[in-house]
Amino acid sequence: MSAASPEPCDRLSPAPFSLPPLPAAMPSSPPDVSQVLLPLGGLVGREVDLDAFLQTLVDRIAITLQADRGTLWLLDPVRRELFSRAAHLPEVAQIRVKLGQGVAGYVAEAGEPVHVPDPRGERRFFADIDRMTGYRTISLAAVPLRDAAGAVYGVLQVLNRLGGGPFTEDDTRKLTDIAAQVSTALQSTSLYQELQRAKDQPQAPVGYFFNRIIGEAPPLKALYRLVQKAAPTDATVLLRGESGCGKELFARAIHVNGPRRDKPFVKVDCAALPAALIENELFGHEKGAFTGADHRMPGKFEAADGGTVFIDELGELPQAVQGKLLRVLQDREFERVGGTQAVKVDVRIVAATHRDLPRMVAEGRFREDLYYRIKVVELLLPPLRERGAEDIERLARHFVATAAKRHRLPVPRLGATALARLKRYRWPGNVRELENCIESAVVLSEGEILEEHLPLPSLDRAPSPTEPDAPQVPATTPDAPLLLPLAEVERRHILRVLEAVKGNRTAAARTLEMGRNTLARKLKEYGLADEG
Ligand SMILES: Nc1ncnc2c1ncn2[C@@H]1O[C@H](COP(=O)(O)OP(=O)(O)OP(=O)(O)O)[C@@H](O)[C@H]1O
Numbered sequence: 001m002s003a004a005s006p007e008p009c010d011r012l013s014p015a016p017f018s019l020p021p022l023p024a025a026m027p028s029s030p031p032d033v034s035q036v037l038l039p040l041g042g043l044v045g046r047e048v049d050l051d052a053f054l055q056t057l058v059d060r061i062a063i064t065l066q067a068d069r070g071t072l073w074l075l076d077p078v079r080r081e082l083f084s085r086a087a088h089l090p091e092v093a094q095i096r097v098k099l100g101q102g103v104a105g106y107v108a109e110a111g112e113p114v115h116v117p118d119p120r121g122e123r124r125f126f127a128d129i130d131r132m133t134g135y136r137t138i139s140l141a142a143v144p145l146r147d148a149a150g151a152v153y154g155v156l157q158v159l160n161r162l163g164g165g166p167f168t169e170d171d172t173r174k175l176t177d178i179a180a181q182v183s184t185a186l187q188s189t190s191l192y193q194e195l196q197r198a199k200d201q202p203q204a205p206v207g208y209f210f211n212r213i214i215g216e217a218p219p220l221k222a223l224y225r226l227v228q229k230a231a232p233t234d235a236t237v238l239l240r241g242e243s244g245c246g247k248e249l250f251a252r253a254i255h256v257n258g259p260r261r262d263k264p265f266v267k268v269d270c271a272a273l274p275a276a277l278i279e280n281e282l283f284g285h286e287k288g289a290f291t292g293a294d295h296r297m298p299g300k301f302e303a304a305d306g307g308t309v310f311i312d313e314l315g316e317l318p319q320a321v322q323g324k325l326l327r328v329l330q331d332r333e334f335e336r337v338g339g340t341q342a343v344k345v346d347v348r349i350v351a352a353t354h355r356d357l358p359r360m361v362a363e364g365r366f367r368e369d370l371y372y373r374i375k376v377v378e379l380l381l382p383p384l385r386e387r388g389a390e391d392i393e394r395l396a397r398h399f400v401a402t403a404a405k406r407h408r409l410p411v412p413r414l415g416a417t418a419l420a421r422l423k424r425y426r427w428p429g430n431v432r433e434l435e436n437c438i439e440s441a442v443v444l445s446e447g448e449i450l451e452e453h454l455p456l457p458s459l460d461r462a463p464s465p466t467e468p469d470a471p472q473v474p475a476t477t478p479d480a481p482l483l484l485p486l487a488e489v490e491r492r493h494i495l496r497v498l499e500a501v502k503g504n505r506t507a508a509a510r511t512l513e514m515g516r517n518t519l520a521r522k523l524k525e526y527g528l529a530d531e532g
Pocket residue numbers: 212213214215241242243244245246247248249250312352353354395431432435
C-alpha cells in the first residue's frame with residue numbers, strides 16, 4: 001500500500017536534555033516504570049542532542065516493558081500522518097502511516113490505548129508495515145501522547161514481548177503512565193515546538209524542516225525564514241558564505257523541503273574537477289565526442305531530471321561553461337558535449353560559492369547575466385564567529401554527542417574551560433573546523449573534554465583591548481603536546497598564522513614564506529579555504 005512510505009530520517013536541533021547511561025545489559029527483571037522514567041524531569045540543562053535523547057527514551061521504554069521494539073510516533077498535523085521519530089533497534093528509514101491506519105494510526109485518531117495480543121484477525125493491524133520492514137509482529141501495545149491541553153500529538157508503541165506471552169492490559173496501563181511522563185519531557189523540546197509551528201505553516205511538512213541544521217542565532221533564524229519561503233518554490237537559489245559554514249546543508253534543506261523532495265539531489269563540485277572535465281560532468285557527452293568516448297554518457301543534469309542539481313563552488317565554473325549553464329537556466333535545455341540535439345531537462349538549480357561573485361563579475365571573471373539569473377534568491381550564510389557564543393556551544397554539544405555515537409564511545413562531558421576556549425576561538429574553518437575539532441577531542445578525552453584535548457593553536461589568550469577575540473602569536477610557538485603527523489602540524493601552524501593576521505592571506509603567505517597560490521592550495525587541502 002502506498003500510504004506507508006519509508007522516508008529519510010530527520011534530525012532537529014538539540015534539546016536541552018541528557019539521560020543517565022542505560023544499563024549495559026538487560027536487567028533480569030524489568031525495572032519499575034517510575035524508576036526508569038522519573039529522572040527525565042530533572043535532567044533539563046544537561047548535554048545531549050535530541051536524537052540521542054529520543055533514542056535513549058525509546059530504549060528505556062522497551063526495556064521497561066520487556067519489549068523487542070519500541071517506537072515513538074509523532075503526528076504530522078499538516079499531512080495528517082504519523083511518522084516514526086525514534087525506535088528501539090534502528091529502522092532503516094522513517095515510516096509514515098495515515099491517521100486512522102493501522103493500530104498506531106487508530107490510537108492517534110481515537111485517542112485511546114490499544115493492546116493487541118495477536119495481530120491475526122485484528123482488523124486495525126496494518127500488515128504492510130511488517131512486509132515493508134521484514135519484521136514479524138506477534139503482539140503489540142500502543143497509547144496516545146497528549147499535550148497539556150489534552151490533544152493527541154503522538155503515539156508510543158511497543159512490539160513483541162520478550163520471554164513469550166502477549167502484552168497485557170497491565171502493560172498498556174504501564175505504557176500509559178510512561179506516556180504521561182514522556183509527554184511532559186517532550187513538550188519542552190524543539191521537536192514539540194516544531195509540531196506546533198507546523199500547524200501555522202501548512203507548506204512545511206513536519207519532520208523534515210532544517211534537517212540536521214543546528215543554530216538559533218538571529219542571522220540563522222532569518223535564514224530559516226528565507227528558506228521556508230524559497231524551498232516550496234522552484235526558484236534558483238545562490239548560497240554564499242565562507243568555506244565550512246553549512247552551504248551544502250542548506251542546499252539539502254531547500255531540496256527536501258521543496259516539491260522535488262522525492263526526486264534526486266545531485267551535487268557537482270566545480271572545485272574538485274579539472275576545468276576541462278566540468279562540462280562533461282554537467283552535460284554528459286555523445287559517442288565519439290572525444291577520443292575514448294565510445295558510448296553516450298548522460299551528465300549530472302540528466303541524472304537529476306525532476307530533482308535538484310547542487311552546483312558547489314560555482315565561482316570555479318570555467319567561463320566557457322558559464323554560457324551553457326545560462327542556457328539551462330533560461331530554456332531548460334542544453335546539448336551534450338559533441339552533440340547537436342537539444343536535451344530538455346526539468347531541474348531546480350541551487351548553487352553555492354565562497355567567492356565574492358559580485359567582485360568576480362566586476363573583474364570580468366564571472367558572467368553578469370548568469371550571476372543575475374542564478375541569484376533569484378540569494379542566501380548569505382554567516383561565518384561561525386558571527387553567530388555568537390551560544391551557537392558555538394549548541395553546535396559543540398551536538399558534535400560531542402554525534403562523534404561519541406559514531407565512535408561508539410560514552411558521551412564525554414564538555415569541561416567549562418574547554419567550552420570557554422571554543423567560544424573564544426575565531427573558527428576560520430567555520431562549522432567544519434569545529435566539527436573536526438570536537439571529533440578529535442571526543443576520541444582523545446576520557447570522560448571529560450579538557451582544553452588540552454582541543455586541537456587548536458596553543459597560543460593565547462590575553463585579549464587585546466581592540467580585538468578581544470584575536471589570538472596572539474607567541475614569540476616561540478610550542479606545538480601541541482601531542483605527537484602529530486606533519487600535515488596536522490602544518491595545518492595548525494597555518495591556522496595560527498591566519499588568526500594572527502586576521503585572515504589576510506597575503507600577509508599570511510608572506511609570514512609563512514610561501515606563495516599565495518601555494519597557501520590557497522593548502523587551505524583547500526585542509527578544508528580551511530575561505531573568502532578569496
Ligand atoms: N548549522 C549546522 N548544523 C550542523 N552541522 C553543520 C552546520 N553547518 C555546517 N555543519 C557541518 O559542517 C560541515 C561543513 O558543512 P558544509 O559542507 O555544508 O559547508 P559548506 O559551506 O558547503 O563548505 P564548502 O564551502 O567547503 O563546501 C558538514 O559536516 C556539516 O554537516
